[in-house]
Amino acid sequence: MDIEGLSVELRNIAGTENVSADPSHRAIMGTDIFYSRTPPALVVRPRHADELPAIVAAIARQGGTIAARGGGLSYSAGYLTDRPDTVLIDTGGLTRIVEINPQDMYVHVEAGVTWSQLNDALKAKGLRTPYWGTGSGLHATVGGSASQNAVNYGSARWGFLADSIAGLKVVLGDGRVLKTGAWATNESPIPFTKHYGPDLTGLFLADSGAMGVKAEIVLQLILRPQAVRYAAFSFDRREDFAAAISDVGRADVVTECFGFDPWFLSRRVASTGFADDVKKLINVAKHEGSVVKGLKAALNIAVAGRHHLKNVGYTIHMAMDGRDDDDAERELAIVRKICSGHAGREIEPSIPRIMRSTPFPPPIMLLGPDGDRWVPMHGIVAHSRHLPALEAVDAYMNRHANVIEQHGLVWGQVSTLVGRSSVLVEVNLYFRDERPAMVERYLDRNYLESRTKYPRAPEVWAAVDKLRNGLSQVFRDLGGIHMQIGRAYPYLDSRLPENRDLLKSLKAHVDPKGVLNPGALQLGP
Ligand SMILES: Cc1cc2nc3c(=O)[nH]c(=O)nc-3n(C[C@H](O)[C@H](O)[C@H](O)COP(=O)(O)OP(=O)(O)OC[C@H]3O[C@@H](n4cnc5c(N)ncnc54)[C@H](O)[C@@H]3O)c2cc1C
Structure with missing residues (x-):
């Protein structure tokens, strides 16, 4: 070259x-x-x-x-x-929001638009996308997320980001430009849906950029929900926790639903200090619509502080969107019935409230409470495999207890509801290694100075890498799938021969x- x-x-x-x-x-x-x-x-x-x-x-x-x-x-x-x-x-x-079309209910953006930017632009117009962003959305882009098939905000009701996309403009490997869905016509194009003939949009989603460079993306819109309710429950038994998440998912009543194991929750509280962070409380107060309601919500969180999260078991944290207060109250009632039916105890919903008030915070979770590095590994499994997945992860980590102990690794699990039929199980690993310049770029100097710095530890990193590889197999053994495939999850190897052949032919066409x-x-x- x-x-x-x-x-x-x-x-x-x-x-x-x-x-x-x-x-x-x-x-x-x-x-x-x-x-x-x-x-x-x-x-x-x-x-x-x-x-x-x-x-x-x-x-x-x-x-x-x-x-x-x-x-x-x-x-x-x-x-x-x-x-x-x-x-x-x-x-x-590439940060241009090309068009917000409230009549045909789509938004057209360049690939480098961040979730935070998109959310701000739509909020001003009383609109939202169904799937509405990653926790990393202050920096993460719509194009990167579409290439990873992200989940998170909106996922409990609306599923994967891929489910919210109406069309793409993609640059192929030789510079040709391809559009998908209703957009792919020279007869008066309007990119309002991807459904016209075989789904060519899907070929470029979750592709880690192997099939084309996404230039522009069209997402569906919904009217911004007018009422929100929050709920959180604690469960003593993991069986009840998993059953409640699945039942809430099937009932199709929540917009976000995150489940934390007790260890992860305590680590998160220690790491983010969310309960007593004044800035967050101010944001909660601002976000709640009326000053009185906002101050009350913030006060509840401050009073409950970290105490209500001590000695809790497996917890579920949910946000419910309604067209109006009645709608949201009905959803809350259904959630309460489901969770109490599984022996759940209602606790203060500080976490979803804070998440909604600041959905795209600086990514401070890149470092653990001790300044240790963080990396997750995940699988998305069907409801019937959720509990088996949590147990299989435990069994796998127990089998590697010596490695975990030797390198001082710590870990915890998060379960995120994705649509009506699946759950994302994420294993969060924390390890002591030098924090890379790449990580430091995203974090505030004061925050960095408040965290311990560790020396380079290639052997610790290698142990974490090995554990991650093993974990990905644990999920695939349960019929699980992965987003964020890149080079960390073996994709082609695990496909049926017929699928492999088709994918290779398609790749040869789009990238000669x-x-x-x-x-x-x-x-x-
Ligand atoms: C603190 C933190 C929180 C996170 N929270 C979430 C979460 O809530 N949900 C979730 O799903 N993930 C989450 N992630 C993972 C990650 O941030 C997301 O997957 C996010 O969507 C990545 O977007 P990005 O723009 O940073 O992509 P990049 O990291 O820049 O790229 C990701 C992949 O997409 C490809 N790509 C990027 N742009 C294009 C393009 N225009 N055309 C073709 N290919 C492209 C890249 O080649 C690469 O393969 C989180 C990560 C961190 C660090």
Whole structure:
């Protein structure tokens, strides 16, 4: 690859200041939250989505390979190709909200728009997307999340982000541009739905960028809910906790539902100090609609503080959206009936209240309470496999108790409801290793100074990596699936031979020279 020649070409397309060969910048771009790999040869940051086709075509013509990066808030080596010929496309400049269409109920954005930005723009118009963002959404982008098939806000009712997407504009491996759904016509296009013939949108979702570079994305809209209720329950027995989450899911009454094991909860409280953080209480007060209601909610949290969360068992934390107060009250009544029917004790719903008041906080959970590093591993399983998954994770971690003890690792589980039929089980691992520059970039200096710094510990990192690999197999043994595939979850190997063949043929069509993120999804070398 002629780096000099390519660099000149890219500067002509994207502007001189937006092409970087600076070693320290490249080094940062060669890491994610967990992995560190060979830095890309160049980094290009387009100013508009319209520059993408020429950028991709130039890189392919010059013999380079391409990785797209959104906010960089992932931990599965999704954009880390480990090849010296990679040009990284940083989509952080593609922040245009192209159209908010309240008549046809869609919003059209460039791929680098963050969830926080999108939520703010829609809030002002009384609208929301059904799935409405990741916890990392202050920095994480709609394009990155669509490539990972994210879940979180809105997922208990609306499922995966993929379920909320109406159409895509994608740049293929040779610079061709493809649109999907109703948008893919020259006869008066309006991108209002992806359902027209075979679902080509799906081919590019959850693809870790292996099938194309997402330039623009259209999401469905809903009217912003007018009333919210919160509920939280504690359970002594894990069986009851899992049964309650599944029953709440089947009843289709909550918008978000997170379940924490007792250990994770205590760690989270220690890590974020959420109960007594004045700023958060002010946000809760502001968020609650009326000043009196807001102050009361904030006061309840302050009084309950950490105390009500001490000595609790397995807890579920929920937010319910209603069209009006009656609607939300009805949902709350159903949730109370389900949870108390499974021996749940109602507790102060501080966590969902705080989450809703500040849905996209700075990502302080990147470090544990002791300054230790954090990385999760997950599987999404059917309701019938939820409890077995929690038990299988316990059994797996018990089998590796010596490794855990040797390296001082700590871990806990979170269960997140995804639609009516599935649960995301996430194992959160904390380990003592040097915090990478990549992690420090996202955190405030004062916060960093308040946390212990540990020396580099490659053997600890390697032990965590090994545990993560084993955990991913635990979930697949239960018929589970993964989002965030990248290079951390073996995708192609686990597909049926017929599916493998089809995927390889499709990849050859959309990426004839094999330049798009080779190795992601195990496609390409
Ligand atoms: C503190 C924290 C909280 C998190 N919370 C959640 C959560 O609630 N739910 C959840 O699902 N995940 C969560 N994550 C994981 C991660 O942040 C999300 O998956 C997020 O969607 C990643 O978006 P990003 O823009 O940072 O993507 P990146 O990390 O930049 O990229 C992710 C993948 O997408 C590809 N990609 C990026 N942009 C494009 C594009 N335009 N075209 C093609 N491919 C592209 C990359 O090549 C890579 O494979 C969290 C992570 C952290 C650190």
